[in-house]
Amino acid sequence: MKKLSPLAYVPRRAPLQRASLGPVSLYLGAYLVACFLSSDPLLLVAATAGAALAGLCCGAGRAVAFSLKLGLFLLVTMVAVNAIVTGRGATVLARLGEWPILGRVDVTAEAIAAGAVIGLRALGTMVVIGVWSACVDPDRVLRAAHGVARRSALTATLVSRLVPLAASDQARLGEAARLRGPGAAPVGRAAMANRLLAGSLDRAVDVAATLELRGYGLDAPRARFARTASRYDRRFLLVGALLTAAAILGLATGAGALTAYPRIEYSPDGLSLALAGLFAAAGLTARQRGGRPRGSR
Numbered sequence: 306m307k308k309l310s311p312l313a314y315v316p317r318r319a320p321l322q323r324a325s326l327g328p329v330s331l332y333l334g335a336y337l338v339a340c341f342l343s344s345d346p347l348l349l350v351a352a353t354a355g356a357a358l359a360g361l362c363c364g365a366g367r368a369v370a371f372s373l374k375l376g377l378f379l380l381v382t383m384v385a386v387n388a389i390v391t392g393r394g395a396t397v398l399a400r401l402g403e404w405p406i407l408g409r410v411d412v413t414a415e416a417i418a419a420g421a422v423i424g425l426r427a428l429g430t431m432v433v434i435g436v437w438s439a440c441v442d443p444d445r446v447l448r449a450a451h452g453v454a455r456r457s458a459l460t461a462t463l464v465s466r467l468v469p470l471a472a473s474d475q476a477r478l479g480e481a482a483r484l485r486g487p488g489a490a491p492v493g494r495a496a497m498a499n500r501l502l503a504g505s506l507d508r509a510v511d512v513a514a515t516l517e518l519r520g521y522g523l524d525a526p527r528a529r530f531a532r533t534a535s536r537y538d539r540r541f542l543l544v545g546a547l548l549t550a551a552a553i554l555g556l557a558t559g560a561g562a563l564t565a566y567p568r569i570e571y572s573p574d575g576l577s578l579a580l581a582g583l584f585a586a587a588g589l590t591a592r593q594r595g596g597r598p599r600g601s602r
Contacts, residue, residue: 310469310476311371312438319363320591321440324537331545332590333359333437339552339584340429344422345561347573351581353429358588360436372435379431380424387420388412393566419565438469467508474504544590548583555580 316322321329336359339352353376360369390407394415401410478500482492554576555561561577564570573581 310472311367312435312472313469314439314442315364316442317364319440319593320537320541321359321363321365321436322442324535324541326441326445328538328541328545329441331549332541333433333545335545335548335552336584337430337433338549339555340426340433342556343426343552344563345555345573345577345581346422346425346563346571347561347577347581348555348584349422349425349429351585353425353432355584355586355588356429356433356436358585359591360432360439362589362591362593363436363440365436365439368435368439369432372431373428376428376431379427380421383424383427384417384420387423388416391416391419395567396569415565415567415569418563418569418571422563422565467505467512470508471501471505474501540590544587548587551580551583 333356336352336356339348340356343349343352357369357373360366389401389404389410389412392409392411392413394413396414397411398414398417399412401412404410475497478497479492482497558576560580561571561573
């Protein structure tokens with residue numbers, strides 16, 4: 306049986322999968338706004354935890370784990386790069402001397418703190434995107450955007466389907482390379498990339514021919530899709546609106562924002578603590594009564 310990518314959509318009888326696209330977009334979009342724009346480390350951690358909790362409640366454990374792993378790698382990378390490249394800050398932790406191109410390199414606590422905030426943003430954003438990819442049917446996205454931009458919607462849907470296929474191809478080819486035995490020549494990254502690119506191009510040609518045969522290039526009349534409401538829509542609308550308002554309030558007031566330069570200034574107040582608690586607890590909105598959904602991973 307072919308193993309799916311961790312980010313591939315799998316139908317489940319869970320709230321995020323069964324709710325309408327609008328309420329789910331508002332709910333996860335509030336998390337994305339907080340993770341992408343906030344400078345409060347406490348809120349960033351809470352929003353990441355809330356989005357991960359929502360994914361776990363809907364059976365997207367593999368997507369959450371994969372997103373956390375990739376996000377943590379980005380976090381460590383951004384902290385290291387910012388600490389080396391940015392010499393600003395009054396608290397010098399290490400003097401690494403003269404480096405080629407970079408010149409004098411001084412590692413400061415302020416540069417590490419600034420890189421950590423950027424990395425936390427990337428971590429939270431990756432988790433939200435991972436939950437969206439694993440829990441939102443791309444065909445529903447295509448139907449929602451069909452009447453507005455048919456070609457763009459089709460392109461976005463194909464990308465959301467083909468990227469997980471490319472990841473599955475890489476895992477399958479890597480496993481096949483390992484099964485050849487210790488006496489076989491190792492498969493380098495260049496050879497693997499070349500094989501993945503060739504396979505992707507072949508698949509793209511097949512998809513294009515199939516779309517042409519089905520008449521996607523013709524100016525056909527626009528189809529109308531019936532919209533059916535879900536019993537989970539109200540909860541995601543209410544919580545999504547509350548989270549969006551809270552995110553806007555936090556950004557407008559600058560609650561808990563961390564200032565890295567010239568010295569680290571961070572003093573979370575009552576509002577920032579309340580916002581962090583709200584975003585963390587709101588992850589339970591995706592919880593289904595009666596335990597985990599069937600087919601959860």
